[in-house]
Amino acid sequence: MYKIKEKKVLAEKTVMMEITAPDIAKKTKPGNFVILRINEKGERIPLTIADHNLKTITIIFLVVGRTTEDLSKLNEGDNILDVAGPLGNPIKAKKYGTIVFVAGGLGIAAIYPQLKALKESNKIISIIGAKTKELLFLVDEIKENSNETIICTDDGSYGKKGFVTDALKELIEQEQINHIITIGPPVMMKAVSELTRGKLETTASINSIMVDGIGMCGSCRIHLNNKIRFACVDGPEFNAHEVDWDELIKRNSKYKEEEHECMCLKDK
Numbered sequence: 001m002y003k004i005k006e007k008k009v010l011a012e013k014t015v016m017m018e019i020t021a022p023d024i025a026k027k028t029k030p031g032n033f034v035i036l037r038i039n040e041k042g043e044r045i046p047l048t049i050a051d052h053n054l055k056t057i058t059i060i061f062l063v064v065g066r067t068t069e070d071l072s073k074l075n076e077g078d079n080i081l082d083v084a085g086p087l088g089n090p091i092k093a094k095k096y097g098t099i100v101f102v103a104g105g106l107g108i109a110a111i112y113p114q115l116k117a118l119k120e121s122n123k124i125i126s127i128i129g130a131k132t133k134e135l136l137f138l139v140d141e142i143k144e145n146s147n148e149t150i151i152c153t154d155d156g157s158y159g160k161k162g163f164v165t166d167a168l169k170e171l172i173e174q175e176q177i178n179h180i181i182t183i184g185p186p187v188m189m190k191a192v193s194e195l196t197r198g199k200l201e202t203t204a205s206i207n208s209i210m211v212d213g214i215g216m217c218g219s220c221r222i223h224l225n226n227k228i229r230f231a232c233v234d235g236p237e238f239n240a241h242e243v244d245w246d247e248l249i250k251r252n253s254k255y256k257e258e259e260h261e262c263m264c265l266k267d268k
Helices: 066-072 107-118 141-145 162-173 185-197 245-252 256-267
Strands: 002-011 014-020 031-039 045-052 056-062 083-087 099-106 123-130 147-155 181-184 202-205 221-224 227-229 237-239
Touching: 014 066, 014 162, 031 056, 045 083, 045 107, 056 066, 083 256, 099 107, 099 141, 099 162, 099 185, 107 123, 107 141, 107 181, 123 162, 141 147, 147 162, 147 185, 162 185, 185 202, 185 245
Parallel strands: 099 123, 099 181, 123 147, 181 202
Antiparallel strands: 002 014, 014 056, 031 045, 031 083, 045 056, 202 237, 221 227
């Protein structure tokens, strides 16, 4: 059992939980994730480790389905049955030069530990985006760990009006960039990949559908230059220009109908 030490609502339907898990916390590195199960009848879901210390890990999740809704209803002092991790490969913490992080949605949480790991030896420019101001979170933390931060909202309610790719296009024309790291919805990462193809080395951090997290079930498979790879054990970082984005987007929406039915059954 893993006790929830702290819980905060960071933005609309976006929840942060600090969980007591010393064995996981001691081995965690930036880029790692966990798979958790709320109870014996619960679904297994993967979540990025947004932060950690020697005793706790921090997760940030968006309430989009039955499991995340159930998780959001737990409070400080409650327990989560299973937390497995740290899983996945840590990021390559090396000197690139100038790195631009492009993140949207929950990708904002995922770039946070990476910024802290890379800021000492690199110039960091962070571009983060959301549909509206109410959906933004960790803004101060991102600014604190970046040399420059560009914030975009689709409706213009905060920062620049438009998509993160609009801001990235402008930046490419103005700045000497050595590496791009993008984390967020697959549609956004595809757009970033298309913008930088043939111009800039680009890494995408992929969190696809997962079940076991150890490469056995095959649910998280992606095609990389027509070769099968698994996000859980080969990733989560991949060369963005080698990913078959259309297939990934299609696979990630595979269970939309079942998720809807599950939510409807809950409400009956």
